[in-house]
Amino acid sequence: MTNTYVLNANDFSNLIEFYDLIGELLLPDEFWGKNLDALNDILSGGFNIPDSPFEIVWENIEKSKNDLGARETIIWYEAKLFTQEDNRQYIRNQIAELRSHKGDTLFDFIYDVLSENSSEILVEPNRATFKM
Incomplete structure (x- = not known):
């Protein structure tokens, strides 16, 4: 069974809020570094990776392009x-x-981290799914 984590851009509007939300989704109640390297570590299995397989669905991604622009x-x-x-x-x-x-931009950096750790990426209008 694949766990799905929905990262809705309507729930954050800056980098700090993004880190808070992705942390709540992937590592609830856990401390993590809240930076791009730490996110990469989580997704690559270097730190408390969620049960695999899982996917991150980034909804309203166009909003994030602006907010993290x-x-x-x-x-x-x-x-x-x-x-x-x-x-x-x-x-x-x-x-x-x-x-x-x-x-x-930060959007590009985050998208790259997610992409580099994905086995497959599905891109749809205003949404991207990263399969881990």
Whole structure:
């Protein structure tokens, strides 16, 4: 039997809320790092992976493209400027690209993490299903 976890974009509007929701779905009552590396660890089996097989259905995905788009990504990068001294120039370059409507967004990063850990991806209008 496949467990299905529904990640509805109407239930979050920024990165922190996304992390809260995905954590509640995959690891209820568990502490996890709430970052992209930790999400990758969970999905790849490195940390308390949910019973397999499972799938994540990302509903209202178009909303997430906007909510986790350039604006939210710039905020995320700007926070990193204070904690990653060695990467400041790289971070500034990423921010400049996003302001020029180029570069990858948080949506892209999250979608990539889900995709890389999936055996199959089903894309439908305003929905994607990641089979793990």
